[in-house]
Amino acid sequence: MIPGVDGFMYPNEVELQWSVLIVLYPYITGLVAGAFILASLERVFKVEAVRPTYRLALLTALSFLLVAPLPLQLHLGHPERSLEMYLTPHRSSAMAMFGFVYLWYLMAVLLAEVWLEFREEIVHRAQTTKGWLRLVYHALTLGSYNVSPEARRIDDKIGYIITVIGIPSAFLLHGYVGFIFGSIKANPWWSTPLMPVVFLFSAMVSGIAAVMVLYVVSSKLRRIAIDMRCLDTIARYLFYTFIIDFTLEMLDLIHRTYEADESFRSLDFMVHTRLWGSHVILQIFFGTLAPLALLAATQLRSFSEARRRAMYMTAGGLTLIGIFAMRWNIVIGGQLFSKSFLGYTTYKVALTAREGLLPAIALMLLPFAIFLVLIKLLPPWTEGKATEA
Amino acid sequence: MDISRRDLFHIGGKLLVLASVGATLDQITGAAPPSEAYRMADHWWGMLIDIDKCIGCGNCVRACSKENNVPEGYFRTWVERYQIQEGAQPQVDSPNGAMEGFPLPTRADVKSFFVPKLCNHCADSPCTQVCPVGATFISPDGVVLIDQTYCLGCRYCVQACPYGCRYLHPKTDTVDKCTLCYHRITQGLTTACCENCPTGARQLVDFKDPKDPVHEFLRHNKVQVLKPYMATQAKIYYKDLDGAVR
Amino acid sequence: MRRILREWAHLIRPALVLVAGLALFLVLRAAVVPKDFGKYGHYRPGALDMIRQKPIAFAGQGACIMCHDDEAKTRASGKHAGVHCEACHGALADHASDPSAHLPQLPDVANLCRRCHEKDAAKPANFPQVVTAEHSGGALCNTCHQPHNPHL
Numbered sequence: 001m002i003p004g005v006d007g008f009m010y011p012n013e014v015e016l017q018w019s020v021l022i023v024l025y026p027y028i029t030g031l032v033a034g035a036f037i038l039a040s041l042e043r044v045f046k047v048e049a050v051r052p053t054y055r056l057a058l059l060t061a062l063s064f065l066l067v068a069p070l071p072l073q074l075h076l077g078h079p080e081r082s083l084e085m086y087l088t089p090h091r092s093s094a095m096a097m098f099g100f101v102y103l104w105y106l107m108a109v110l111l112a113e114v115w116l117e118f119r120e121e122i123v124h125r126a127q128t129t130k131g132w133l134r135l136v137y138h139a140l141t142l143g144s145y146n147v148s149p150e151a152r153r154i155d156d157k158i159g160y161i162i163t164v165i166g167i168p169s170a171f172l173l174h175g176y177v178g179f180i181f182g183s184i185k186a187n188p189w190w191s192t193p194l195m196p197v198v199f200l201f202s203a204m205v206s207g208i209a210a211v212m213v214l215y216v217v218s219s220k221l222r223r224i225a226i227d228m229r230c231l232d233t234i235a236r237y238l239f240y241t242f243i244i245d246f247t248l249e250m251l252d253l254i255h256r257t258y259e260a261d262e263s264f265r266s267l268d269f270m271v272h273t274r275l276w277g278s279h280v281i282l283q284i285f286f287g288t289l290a291p292l293a294l295l296a297a298t299q300l301r302s303f304s305e306a307r308r309r310a311m312y313m314t315a316g317g318l319t320l321i322g323i324f325a326m327r328w329n330i331v332i333g334g335q336l337f338s339k340s341f342l343g344y345t346t347y348k349v350a351l352t353a354r355e356g357l358l359p360a361i362a363l364m365l366l367p368f369a370i371f372l373v374l375i376k377l378l379p380p381w382t383e384g385k386a387t388e389a
Numbered sequence: 390m391d392i393s394r395r396d397l398f399h400i401g402g403k404l405l406v407l408a409s410v411g412a413t414l415d416q417i418t419g420a421a422p423p424s425e426a427y428r429m430a431d432h433w434w435g436m437l438i439d440i441d442k443c444i445g446c447g448n449c450v451r452a453c454s455k456e457n458n459v460p461e462g463y464f465r466t467w468v469e470r471y472q473i474q475e476g477a478q479p480q481v482d483s484p485n486g487a488m489e490g491f492p493l494p495t496r497a498d499v500k501s502f503f504v505p506k507l508c509n510h511c512a513d514s515p516c517t518q519v520c521p522v523g524a525t526f527i528s529p530d531g532v533v534l535i536d537q538t539y540c541l542g543c544r545y546c547v548q549a550c551p552y553g554c555r556y557l558h559p560k561t562d563t564v565d566k567c568t569l570c571y572h573r574i575t576q577g578l579t580t581a582c583c584e585n586c587p588t589g590a591r592q593l594v595d596f597k598d599p600k601d602p603v604h605e606f607l608r609h610n611k612v613q614v615l616k617p618y619m620a621t622q623a624k625i626y627y628k629d630l631d632g633a634v635r
Numbered sequence: 636m637r638r639i640l641r642e643w644a645h646l647i648r649p650a651l652v653l654v655a656g657l658a659l660f661l662v663l664r665a666a667v668v669p670k671d672f673g674k675y676g677h678y679r680p681g682a683l684d685m686i687r688q689k690p691i692a693f694a695g696q697g698a699c700i701m702c703h704d705d706e707a708k709t710r711a712s713g714k715h716a717g718v719h720c721e722a723c724h725g726a727l728a729d730h731a732s733d734p735s736a737h738l739p740q741l742p743d744v745a746n747l748c749r750r751c752h753e754k755d756a757a758k759p760a761n762f763p764q765v766v767t768a769e770h771s772g773g774a775l776c777n778t779c780h781q782p783h784n785p786h787l
Binding site for chain 1: 641643644646648649652653660664672
Binding site: 539 | 683691715718719
């Protein structure tokens with residue numbers, strides 16, 4: 001009797017291969033994609049109401065994108081060889097191709113857009129700050145100090161084009177992560193053509209919720225009044241996106257239950273036992289139904305501003321937890337059952353090991369640390385531009 | 390100094406014997422570089438497993454472990470025991486991969502048999518498809534191998550294998566699995582598991598060898614592969630594999 | 636014209652950064668990736684040689700027979716004809732290459748024979764198997780059975 005194993009598992013299956021770090025990775029890239037889509041709402045789709053969060057969304061996306069490769073590096077047996085993915089990428093591997101999607105998104109989309117958006121402030125600060133910080137800004141200008149109205153108009157136009165390219169790029173960024181799982185025919189919990197779409201929409205939901213929460217929290221900390229028109233609009237988009245996400249997940253569930261193929265009995269049992277807490281309670285009830293109900297209520301009835309803010313914040317927080325639970329259920333859940341459909345194992349999260357809980361928590365906090373540095377360096381607040389950092 | 394023809398004959402003969410014995414011994418211990426006579430294009434390796442001959446002794450598991458320094462708790466090959474009550478899900482066990490055989494007795498009132506398993510060296514393998522860097526691949530002679538100096542240890546291939554034959558080696562932090570004893574078969578030996586199977590349940594086969602008995606065997610016997618619906622073109626053929634085998 | 640170029644000039648800089656990065660990447664690639672990568676498929680051909688050079692633990696019965704052909708003849712005429720030498724005697728490649736330096740150990744008869752021949756319902760019915768506790772009254776198997784030709 002192997003501890004933690006019920007029934008039969010192939011001998012090499014007992015130990016899980018992909019840990020909580022691999023749960024973190026799609027969560028983080030999801031936040032990036034979602035935050036960027038929110039930013040593009042204003043830039044491309046002219047939803048002017050969300051303009052106050054445009055720069056915030058960009059910096060959120062950047063903070064998380066910079067951290068995204070770290071859980072992967074910690075997970076690899078040989079992180080020092082990870083450059084091989086760029087040197088000899090295997091074209092049939094979604095993981096290899098993803099390396100380039102990530103690089104493209106970071107360099108050609110996000111960094112370019114952040115640079116173009118903040119150029120004026122960068123040049124201004126390169127000219128006015130003192131000490132070593134001045135060198136940093138000088139480096140960021142890439143040597144050009146041209147911020148004439150014509151140059152800025154060009155920046156705006158190019159930024160628009162980049163955002164337009166950025167939307168399918170963001171879709172690709174997170175859709176690919178879904179494909180990495182969805183294309184594995186050996187694993188029936190993962191293998192479905194719906195996976196990239198489900199991942200994408202849940203990413204958008206988490207990203208929008210993250211920006212919404214960050215906007216409220218940062219406004220409160222800065223003691224600035226919250227633009228309710230902006231917040232209401234973001235919440236509305238969150239609601240619409242969530243409906244689509246929920247529909248997709250329900251479609252997958254109904255389809256599985258109806259077809260009841262070879263794997264169904266085993267997976268069904270797993271959801272009712274080992275995944276009951278994380279899947280049914282946390283992901284479905286608290287993470288999806290509760291925020292949907294809250295958001296629906298704000299759409300159907302009018303509440304006071306304060307109450308709406310409380311409802312949005314609760315919905316946003318629950319959403320963020322729920323989408324994390326969803327990633328957990330997919331990654332960990334997909335490894336808890338045996339491919340013989342005759343048994344289950346247990347995931348024991350270590351605390352301090354390389355792939356343990358503490359590194360995972362540290363990696364989740366790191367983007368916020370980077371975010372704090374970024375907002376000092378490149379303030380996203382458009383009101384009170386004269387204020388120095 | 391005068392050397393007679395007889396002397397030359399003696400000296401030459403001794404040298405010849407010495408050389409051939411040395412060469413053979415070198416082959417056995419593997420100290421010499423690979424034999425130049427082996428051409429990959431002439432071979433396409435697989436295995437034939439006869440379920441009705443397997444007695445679950447675990448010799449193959451022990452032999453593989455010894456030959457390939459397989460780390461404890463991980464398995465390049467293992468044997469499963471099926472106990473099937475009519476109308477119920479099969480009860481399957483593989484105590485430590487059957488390293489010590491099956492110490493607990495089998496129920497006498499149900500259908501039961503042993504199933505040796507190993508990497509299927511699929512011709513269309515999903516594991517090599519997903520490797521991001523080209524660390525795992527199928528050799529020109531049909532053996533799926535891993536380049537231990539190139540593997541990142543990302544374990545994508547472990548997830549992609551439908552048969553559970555891969556594991557992460559705890560010492561090298563790279564993925565490892567059955568190599569069909571590539572270091573043996575390229576030198577004219579058979580795999581460690583086939584060499585040590587006492588009943589001949591496991592047989593190495595070379596599909597490109599016209600004299601290999603596998604051709605006659607496949608013509609006259611019903612054979613199966615594991616999980617045929619995965620369409621991996623597995624090259625481990627099973628004779629008399631029960632439909633209940635996962 | 637010059638005025639338009641001047642207004643666009645700052646965009647050259649990020650483009651240059653990207654080009655420089657690409658150049659660096661190509662140089663690194665040429666330096667690090669082996670020249671014959673991809674010769675047979677998307678992998679290092681050197682890996683094949685590396686794997687083929689792994690040390691061998693089991694000599695294979697062909698090597699044993701070279702010296703021990705009388706035991707081999709005995710075995711070939713009996714029921715254990717299909718059981719190769721090392722299946723019972725263990726991995727002996729080092730013995731085969733240097734017989735006096737590596738002496739094989741005698742198998743542990745008490746457990747060895749039982750592993751195959753203990754009666755079990757999952758074993759094929761026509762395979763010789765006994766309930767060893769009832770079979771020999773505690774005597775070791777080789778008291779009555781000659782291992783190389785076991786049929787009494």
